Amino acid sequence: MVEESPRCRGMRDLLPADMARFRRVEEVFRTACLAWGYQEVRTPTIEHLHLFTAAGTLSPQMLGRVYSFLDWDGWSGERVVLRPDATIPTARLFVERLQQEKLAKLFYIQNVFRFAEGDEPREGWQCGVELVGDTQPRGEVELILLACQTLERLGLGPVEVRLFHPGIVRSVLAEAGLERADQVRVYDRILDGDPTALAEVEERLPSLGAPLRLLFEGEGAGSAYLANLGSAFQKAVPQIAGPLEELATLVDTLSALGCRCQVAAALVGSFEYYTGPVFQFVADGERAGGGGRYDGLIALVGGPDVAACGFALDVAKLARLLPSAEEAIPWQEAVCVKPSSDRADVVVAAFGAIGPLQQLGLRTEVALVRDAPSACRWEVTVKPSAGGIGYSLYDRSKKRRRAFAKLDDLLAALEATGGGS
Amino acid sequence: MALKLALPAGQLARPTDELLRRAGLIVRGYTDGSRSYRPRLSGRRGVLLRVFREKDIPIQIALGNYDLGICGLAWLKELLTRYPSEAVVQLRALPLGPSSLYVAAASDSGLTSLDSLAGVPGLRLVSEYPNLTEAFALSARLPAYRVFAVSGAAEAYPPEDADLAVVAAGSEEEVREQGLRPLCRLLVGSPWLIGHRRSLEGKDLSTVLGPLMALEGGRQREDGLELPAGLAAPPGSPLATERPSTTVRLALPDGHQQPSAAAILRAAGLSCEGYDEQGWVRRPRSSLEGLDLKVIRPQDMPQQVALGNFDLVVSGRDCLMEHLLQFPSSPVEEVVDLGGGQFDLSAVVSEDMPADSLAEAVELWRRQGLKAIRVASEFPAIADHYARQNHFWRYQLIPISGASEGFVPEDADVLIEGVQTGRTLAENKLKTIDRFLHSTSCLIASKRRPPPGRAKLLSQLIERFRQAGSPPPTADR
Numbered sequence: 061m062v063e064e065s066p067r068c069r070g071m072r073d074l075l076p077a078d079m080a081r082f083r084r085v086e087e088v089f090r091t092a093c094l095a096w097g098y099q100e101v102r103t104p105t106i107e108h109l110h111l112f113t114a115a116g117t118l119s120p121q122m123l124g125r126v127y128s129f130l131d132w133d134g135w136s137g138e139r140v141v142l143r144p145d146a147t148i149p150t151a152r153l154f155v156e157r158l159q160q161e162k163l164a165k166l167f168y169i170q171n172v173f174r175f176a177e178g179d180e181p182r183e184g185w186q187c188g189v190e191l192v193g194d195t196q197p198r199g200e201v202e203l204i205l206l207a208c209q210t211l212e213r214l215g216l217g218p219v220e221v222r223l224f225h226p227g228i229v230r231s232v233l234a235e236a237g238l239e240r241a242d243q244v245r246v247y248d249r250i251l252d253g254d255p256t257a258l259a260e261v262e263e264r265l266p267s268l269g270a271p272l273r274l275l276f277e278g279e280g281a282g283s284a285y286l287a288n289l290g291s292a293f294q295k296a297v298p299q300i301a302g303p304l305e306e307l308a309t310l311v312d313t314l315s316a317l318g319c320r321c322q323v324a325a326a327l328v329g330s331f332e333y334y335t336g337p338v339f340q341f342v343a344d345g346e347r348a349g350g351g352g353r354y355d356g357l358i359a360l361v362g363g364p365d366v367a368a369c370g371f372a373l374d375v376a377k378l379a380r381l382l383p384s385a386e387e388a389i390p391w392q393e394a395v396c397v398k399p400s401s402d403r404a405d406v407v408v409a410a411f412g413a414i415g416p417l418q419q420l421g422l423r424t425e426v427a428l429v430r431d432a433p434s435a436c437r438w439e440v441t442v443k444p445s446a447g448g449i450g451y452s453l454y455d456r457s458k459k460r461r462r463a464f465a466k467l468d469d470l471l472a473a474l475e476a477t478g479g480g481s
Numbered sequence: 482m483a484l485k486l487a488l489p490a491g492q493l494a495r496p497t498d499e500l501l502r503r504a505g506l507i508v509r510g511y512t513d514g515s516r517s518y519r520p521r522l523s524g525r526r527g528v529l530l531r532v533f534r535e536k537d538i539p540i541q542i543a544l545g546n547y548d549l550g551i552c553g554l555a556w557l558k559e560l561l562t563r564y565p566s567e568a569v570v571q572l573r574a575l576p577l578g579p580s581s582l583y584v585a586a587a588s589d590s591g592l593t594s595l596d597s598l599a600g601v602p603g604l605r606l607v608s609e610y611p612n613l614t615e616a617f618a619l620s621a622r623l624p625a626y627r628v629f630a631v632s633g634a635a636e637a638y639p640p641e642d643a644d645l646a647v648v649a650a651g652s653e654e655e656v657r658e659q660g661l662r663p664l665c666r667l668l669v670g671s672p673w674l675i676g677h678r679r680s681l682e683g684k685d686l687s688t689v690l691g692p693l694m695a696l697e698g699g700r701q702r703e704d705g706l707e708l709p710a711g712l713a714a715p716p717g718s719p720l721a722t723e724r725p726s727t728t729v730r731l732a733l734p735d736g737h738q739q740p741s742a743a744a745i746l747r748a749a750g751l752s753c754e755g756y757d758e759q760g761w762v763r764r765p766r767s768s769l770e771g772l773d774l775k776v777i778r779p780q781d782m783p784q785q786v787a788l789g790n791f792d793l794v795v796s797g798r799d800c801l802m803e804h805l806l807q808f809p810s811s812p813v814e815e816v817v818d819l820g821g822g823q824f825d826l827s828a829v830v831s832e833d834m835p836a837d838s839l840a841e842a843v844e845l846w847r848r849q850g851l852k853a854i855r856v857a858s859e860f861p862a863i864a865d866h867y868a869r870q871n872h873f874w875r876y877q878l879i880p881i882s883g884a885s886e887g888f889v890p891e892d893a894d895v896l897i898e899g900v901q902t903g904r905t906l907a908e909n910k911l912k913t914i915d916r917f918l919h920s921t922s923c924l925i926a927s928k929r930r931p932p933p934g935r936a937k938l939l940s941q942l943i944e945r946f947r948q949a950g951s952p953p954p955t956a957d958r
Binding site for chain 2: 113131134135
C-alpha cells in the first residue's frame with residue numbers, strides 16, 4: 061500500500077513560524093548553558109547498535125523502537141542505529157575523547173529517532189545537558205536550576221519539579237527477594253496498573269506495616285512527606301533509608317532556593333537506567349523534560365567508573381508551549397527595497413543598498429516579486445533619475461514619502477528617524 | 482470484489498490442503514503436482530487463491546494484497562516483531578501440527594545453557610528468522626552480539642561460523658539430531674489463519690472464514706514467543722573463534738546449484754565424500770589434506786567469505802552481485818567463472834502488457850498514472866539498484882522468497898528474476914523485457930591476502946578450478 065503523502069509517516073516539516081519558535085527555544089537554552097559554564101557538543105546521527113543494547117542502557121521497550129539497519133559496509137553483521145537517545149552517545153563521546161577531564165559539563169541540541177505508531181512523531185529534538193564527574197548532590201541542584209531557568213526565561217514558569225528515586229522501589233523489590241531482571245518486570249507491571257503486582261510483592265514482605273499502595277500511588281510536597289515514608293516503611297525495608305535521605309537533601313536544598321518540588325515514588329518507567337534521583341519538569345501542566353543520575357552509564361559504554369547525571373528538554377513541546385507573544389516576528393522594523401524596473405543599473409543599485417541598510421542593524425528584503433505585499437515598515441524604491449539612480453523612502457507607520465538623490469542621504473535620514481540601532 | 486486467499490507452498494501445503502478439505506473447501510491445482518501458483522476453489526465463486534512461500538504470506542496480508550492467509554506462527558512473528566502492523570489480524574490457530582523455534586549451540590561448544598551466554602560479548606547468531614533472533618538477543622541483553630540472516634541451513638553454522646543458531650524444529654530431540662544443543666525454546670505454536678484488518682472491517686469473507694472458523698481444535702494464545710529475561714552479568718571475554726591458519730575452507734552450494742557444482746569439483750579433480758551429483762551431506766570430506774568442506778546456501782556464501790569464515794565458495798554471480806550491491810566495500814571478488822548454472826537476470830512483466838522494452842513499460846506505467854511501480858524480487862538489492870539505474874520514479878520494493886512467477890500482474894508490476902529458457906515464464910503468461918545480467922556459477926574468494934600457511938593450497942585450488950572452469954564472465958550490462 062503506497063502512502064498518499066510524499067512525506068514519510070511520523071516526520072514533520074517545520075514552517076517559518078515553527079522554526080522561529082524552535083530557534084527561540086534553542087537560543088534561550090544555549091544562552092543559559094553557556095552562562096552556567098557548559099560547553100556544546102554534537103554527536104553523529106548514526107551509532108553502533110551495541111552501544112544501546114547492554115543492560116542498564118535503553119529499556120527493551122525502547123530498543124524495540126529503534127531504527128536499526130546494516131550500513132553499506134555492514135557485511136560484518138554489526139548493525140547501526142539512527143540515534144534513539146542523546147545521553148548514551150554523549151557518554152560514548154566522553155569515554156572516547158574527554159576521559160582525562162575530572163569534570164565534563166556538556167550540552168547539546170540534537171534530534172533522536174524512535175518508531176511511533178501512526179502519525180505520532182518519530183523524530184524528536186532534545187536540548188540536553190550531561191554532567192560527568194563526582195558531583196552528587198550539587199550536580200542535581202545545578203541541573204535542576206539550569207532547566208528551571210531555561211523554562212522560566214521562555215515564559216513557561218512557574219515550573220514544578222517532580223522528584224523520584226529508583227532506589228526506593230529497588231530496595232522494596234530487593235527486600236521482597238526479587239532478582240534484578242524480575243524487579244524490572246514487576247515494576248513495569250506496577251506502572252501498567254496491574255493490581256496483582258503490588259499484592260504479590262506485599263505477600264513476599266510479611267513484616268510490612270503500611271500498604272505498598274501508599275508508596276507507589278502517593279505524592280508529597282517535600283521532606284516531611286519523605287520522613288513519613290521512612291516511618292512507614294523503614295522497619296520492613298531498611299535499605300529504603302538511603303534513597304529517602306538523598307531525596308530529602310535535594311528537596312530541602314531546592315525548596316530553599318525557591319523551587320516548587322513534588323515527590324512521587326513511582327515516576328519513571330525505565331528505572332533500569334537511573335541509579336540516583338530522577339526529576340521531571342512540569343510547565344503549564346505538561347511534562348517538558350526530565351533527567352536524573354545514571355552513575356553506571358559511563359562504565360557500561362566502556363569507560364571508567366565515573367558518576368554522571370543530566371537532563372533533556374523536549375524542544376518541540378517547548379516550542380508549542382511558548383506564549384503567543386513569542387510568535388510575532390518583528391518584521392515591522394524591516395526595510396523592503398524595490399527596484400522600479402529590471403534595468404541592470406537599477407537592480408544593481410537595489411542590491412547594493414542592502415549591505416549598508418543591514419549595517420544600520422535593519423532587517424532587509426528585496427522585492428523579488430513585483431507588486432507583492434510587504435509587511436516592512438519602510439519601503440525604499442530605487443529608480444532611474446536624471447543624475448543616474450534616485451531613491452525614495454516611504455514610512456508606512458507615518459504614511460510619509462521622501463526622495464533622495466544619494467543612498468548616503470537616505471541612510472542618514474533613516475538613522476535619524478530611529479531606523480536601525 | 483473477489484475474496485483473496487493466500488495459501489502456503491512447501492511443507493505446509495499438504496496439511497493445509499487437507500484442512501481446507503475438512504472444512505468443505507475443495508482446492509484444485511494446489512498439491513496435485515501442478516506448476517501453477519493459482520489453484521481454484523471448487524464450487525465457490527468469487528474466491529481467488531494464490532500460492533506463496535510461507536514467509537511471504539504475512540507480508541502480502543499486511544500490504545492488503547490478500548484478505549486472508551495461512552502461515553506458520555514463526556513467519557508471522559518474524560514480520561510482526563520487527564514491523565508491528567495493525568493491518569494483520571490473527572484470526573485463529575489452526576488444528577495443524579505445532580512447530581517451534583529453538584536457540585541452539587553446537588553440542589561440543591562451551592555454551593551449555595542460556596545462563597552461559599550471560600555477559601559474553603560478540604556472540605554470532607545465525608538464523609533464517611533474523612528479526613526473532615534480534616528480539617531474543619535484545620531481550621537476553623547480550624552485549625555487542627551480531628545477527629546473520631541466512632536463507633537456510635542455519636544449523637550448519639555452529640560452531641565454526643556462528644556461536645548460536647535459531648532453528649525451526651518439532652522438538653528438542655530434532656534439534657539434537659542436527660548436531661546442536663538446544664539452550665531454550667524461543668517460540669511454539671501452530672499455523673494461523675490471518676486476515677487484513679480492512680478486509681475484515683468492510684468485505685464479506687464468510688465464504689472462507691466461516692468454514693475455517695468452525696473447525697474444531699487448535700485454539701491457543703496469540704503470542705507464542707517465549708523471550709528470555711535479561712541475563713545480567715558484567716561483560717566477560719569473547720569466545721575464541723580463531724580458525725587453524727593452515728586449513729583452507731571451501732563452501733559448496735545445496736539446492737539447484739548442487740549438481741553443477743559437483744560436476745565442477747569432479748572436473749577439478751577434487752573427490753569429495755558426501756557431495757556428488759546424486760546427493761550431499763552438510764560436512765562432506767575431501768581427500769585433499771588441509772581442505773575443509775561445508776554445504777550451505779549459495780545466497781549466503783559471499784558474506785561468509787567477507788567474514789573470513791571461508792576462503793573459497795562456489796556460488797552464483799547473481800548472489801555475488803546481490804551481496805556487493807548491499808555492501809559495496811565488502812572484500813570479496815569473483816576469481817573464476819565456472820560456467821555452470823547459466824541464466825540471465827531479467828525484468829519480467831505480464832504477457833498482456835503492450836510493451837517490449839523497459840523504456841516502453843516505464844512510459845506505459847507513467848501514462849496509466851501508476852502511483853508507484855511494484856517491483857518484486859528474490860534479489861532485493863539488485864532490484865533496488867536496477868530501479869534506481871533505470872529511473873523508476875516512485876517504486877515499492879517487495880522482497881520475496883520464491884514462487885515469484887505468480888506475483889505479476891496482480892501483486893507486482895515487474896519481477897526481477899533469473900530466466901533460463903523462459904519456459905516457466907510462458908507457462909505463467911509472463912515475458913522478459915530486459916535481460917541485464919548474465920549469471921553463471923563462479924568461484925568467489927576474499928580480496929585480502931591469506932595467512933602464509935594457507936596461501937599455497939589456496940592458489941593451487943584456484944588454479945585447479947580455473948582449469949576446470951569455462952571462459953571469463955560476460956560483463957554486467
